[in-house]
Amino acid sequence: MMMSKKFIAVTAVLTATTALAGCGSKSTGSSSSNGDTIKIGANLELTGAVAAFGTSQLNGIKLAMEEINSAGGVNGKKLEVVSADNASKKDESTRTATKLITEDKVDVLMGAAISGDTFAAVEVANNKKIPMLTPSATNDDITFDHKKNKLNDYVFRACFIDSFQGKVMADFSADNLKAKNAVIYTDNSSDYSKGLAKSFKSEFESKGGKIVAEESYQTKDTDFKAVLTRIKTLNPEVIWVPGYYEEVGKIVKQAREMGITAAIEGGDGWDAPQLVDIAGKENLNNTFISNHYTSEDPDPKVRKFIDAFKAKYNTVPDAMAVLGYDATYMVADAVKRAGSTDKEKIKEALANTKNFEGVTGKISLDKNHDPVKAAVVLEYKDGKQTFNTKVQP
Amino acid sequence: MNKRFFIGIAISLVFYGVVQALISGEILNDFYIDTLVMLGVNIILAVSLNLINGFTGQFSIGHAGFMSIGAYVSAIMTTNLGYSFPLGLLCGCLAAAVAGLIIGFPTLRLKGDYLAIATLGFGEIIRIVWLNNDYVGGAAGLNGIERVTNWSWIFFGVLVAVVVIQNIVKSTHGRAMISVRENEIAAEAMGINVTKYKVIAFVVGAFFAGMAGAFSAHYFYGIAPTSYNFMKSFEILVFVVLGGLGSTAGTIIGTILLTLLFTYLQDIPEWRMVIYSMILILTMIFRPKGLLGNVDVTKFFKKGGASKNGGTTTTP
Incomplete structure (x- = not known):
């Protein structure tokens, strides 16, 4: 009994490794010396x-x-x-x-x-x-x-760099959207998010805007309704959410479901095809992001x-x-x-x-x-x- | 402290000398040194967790929390305050041990699953404290820590951890810890102070986890709260369980195997976690007690008349 068990184990491992070795080795280009x-x-x-x-x-x-x-x-x-x-x-x-x-x-x-x-x-x-x-x-x-x-x-x-992105979106909110009040909603466990929030805040305030509230969430959070309810009563013109697509998608979805129509803005962390699936097409209307390029560029x-x-x-x-x-x-x-x-x-x-x-x-x-x-x-x-x-x- | 003990130490020192010579002769390049340091850090973590989980039978999954205390405290001492590394290392270890003591008293009255959840919560609390503290860099963590750890530091760190833990286990205190694992009520009836031994296990385990944290912080240039989440705790737990709960040699072998496996699967990222997980599953099916669970390796080296309470150690 023991022998057959061991035998099965060995065969299983061997088949697995040979099968994987076949699929696995994908090196890009040939591995020649550094000469050429x-x-x-x-x-x-x-x-x-x-x-x-x-x-x-x-x-x-x-x-x-x-x-x-x-x-x-x-x-x-x-x-x-x-x-x-x-x-x-x-x-x-x-x-x-x-x-x-x-x-x-x-x-x-x-x-x-x-x-x-x-x-x-x-x-x-x-x-x-x-x-x-x-x-x-x-x-x-x-x-x-x-x-x-x-x-x-x-x-x-x-x-x-991060500080540039925050500045760009603060200018955009103040100049193009003519916003006066903004809420900042940061991912507190991400340094990227905090950096963008900081530069947005200083630029938006220097343009005469007012940050009416600063809220935060953590990566992997899924329910944002409590904070969003509070944000809704403040009735801001812009909500600045400089996070990654995973949480941002849920935030946008839940905000729109609660009837928040304000512009929601973010940085390049939003840019992933998954965002549209998570948030839903119509919920993403009236959202803006800063990014490195656009696929629409002629x-x-x-x-x-x-x-x-x-x-x-x-x-x-x-x-x-x-x-x-x-x-x-x-x-x-x-x-x-x-x-x-x-x-x-x-x-x-x-x-x-x-x-x-x-x-x-x-x-x-x-x-x-x-x-x-x-x-x-x-x-x-x-x-x-x-x-x-x-x-x- | 018998002859066998010193032979073990001598063999370890020869091993140290050979590797050091290879490093000095530049036969082993930096990648191998990296791997050796990683192995050393993981061995210290696994062996110290084994004292808590394997020998004392307390299911703890907050080991990454202790590790982070060692890492952060030592890094604050050297990078922010400018003290020397040995002092930082010592403070890191002591701070982690104190944390072990603090967590020990209130939670060690808990058993099994309840203790597991409490330690898990403890690990997360520590991580969140670092995360929300701007003095230690918040989410970005501390960067620009000088690289001080080298092969000598890591080797003697591992040696001290293994020898100390192995000697505790072979002593009266170790027997008491094992009796706590086997049956708490029976142990208490025999006059063993159960809480005391649980706390000792936690304090010693946390001390060495802090040491591992300090070594890794001073090798990998930077630390961040995300490196010490509960996944790290599970990773350490997997080393111990795969190697064999309650077997120091098994833990070391399990750690070496899994660390090397993870390293060499780097070139095939698509299959990395698949192979890693499959090996875990297969081991647990065919060796449910771990690779060396219930096997006392020292037995192989002992002949008929060997002393019964020999403090034999295994080379890392």
Whole structure:
């Protein structure tokens, strides 16, 4: 009896592993030596809490890599993307970054998708002197540590920062919507949300608006009716909810069901196809978000990218995919200007990025390694993002 | 403290020396050092939880809470206040032990599921305290912590944890703890102060959990409240249960296997959790008591006339 049990166990494990080994090994590009390729290590959230962001970003990166390679590569060398999963955990992100540098010997690091995981990799890049470009980490301190007043020499980003987003939406509320009263409803467990709330508040108040209440919720909350009832009695013109799509979708749905018709606004954390499913199409009317780009943009560069992305993945790219795509081109551009894969030269070239033409607009990096670029304000109409206005920095 | 004990220590030190030589000779690169540190941290966590869950039989799922206290207190000491790492480490351990004491008295009158829920709640309270405290960075946590932990720190940390816990278990106090696990009423009838031993188990367990927290905080550059949610507590619990409740060697082997498994599945993210979970399920079906549950490894090394109360230790 014992023997047969053991036998079953062994066979089960063996079949499982062989079956998985077959499906599992999907490396991007060939693993040749560094001589004729430029290796980019992508430290991304492919599983765990924000897997949707990392996966989408990797799609953008891969598309850019294929395009660059089919156009002859950079300096006669092909790009190769090595991706590794950090499971949306901080300590794993440190290890993933180290693995990409020491085991895979990458020339440039990309990632992570969210600020917390990026923080964990910043010191690895600094210590190993490998340039790192995060496509979408928006926390102000990633590239420039404000507490220590020190620039992270090897760290760059391709997106605008948190404080800019809050400012854009506060200006939009005061100038375009002519709002006088606003309620702030923050995700208290998210630093991103708190950052956006802070910059919105200071800008909105400096424009003469009034914040009538500041409420908060926690990630993974599902019932927001108690707070929304209180907000309803205050009758604000704008409700600022700078959270992530999961909770925001429920907040919008419950608010509309309770008869709150005020404009609800948020940042790029709203931008995921799941938002429409959670909130419902008609509930999203009269909501506005700031974002990195819009799929409605008639610019031929944007159209070309969207067509290519749709052809490959059969879905409309979200902001994460676009930023991954742009960041890959930024790296390619820097390597081309550096003329070699020397880490120091790539770092210098990245820091000197000027008027780089990306899908998300013209990108120039300032002295803090942060891009100076425009943000777009989008309005949801029947579940579709429509372009409302573009805000220059 | 017999001959066997010192042989165990000697073997461990040789192991330490070999690895240190490999690191100094740059044969082991940073990725392997990362993995070794991660292994060490997990072993300390699992072995200390095993004292509470495995030997004393108190079902605690708030271990990540103790770990976070060690991590935060040590990081505040070194990063915010500028003290040295050894002092920060000590304060972190002590703070966690005090938390173990505070949580111990009111909740240890609870049993089984009720205790589990109380410890779960405790872990979450600690996390929420960090989350809403701007002095420690709120949701973003503390970043820019200097990397101090290295192979030597982690090795001697593991050694101290294993030796201390193993010696407690083999002592009178350990026997008392095991009797509490087996039958509280019988233990009390024999004159054992049940609450006292439960509190001791919690304090010692929390002390080492704090140590693991301090080591990991000073290796991975930053800490955030999300790293210490109840999923982390479960992760530690899984190490212990898979390795074998009440077996130090089993716990260590279980931890090493699962940590390495998780590391090497990094390249196939689509299947990572599937394989990981499947191995857990299969182990629990075919080895319900864990890999080394109810097996005393030291038995294999003992021959006929070995001393009966030998404080044998296992190499980490």
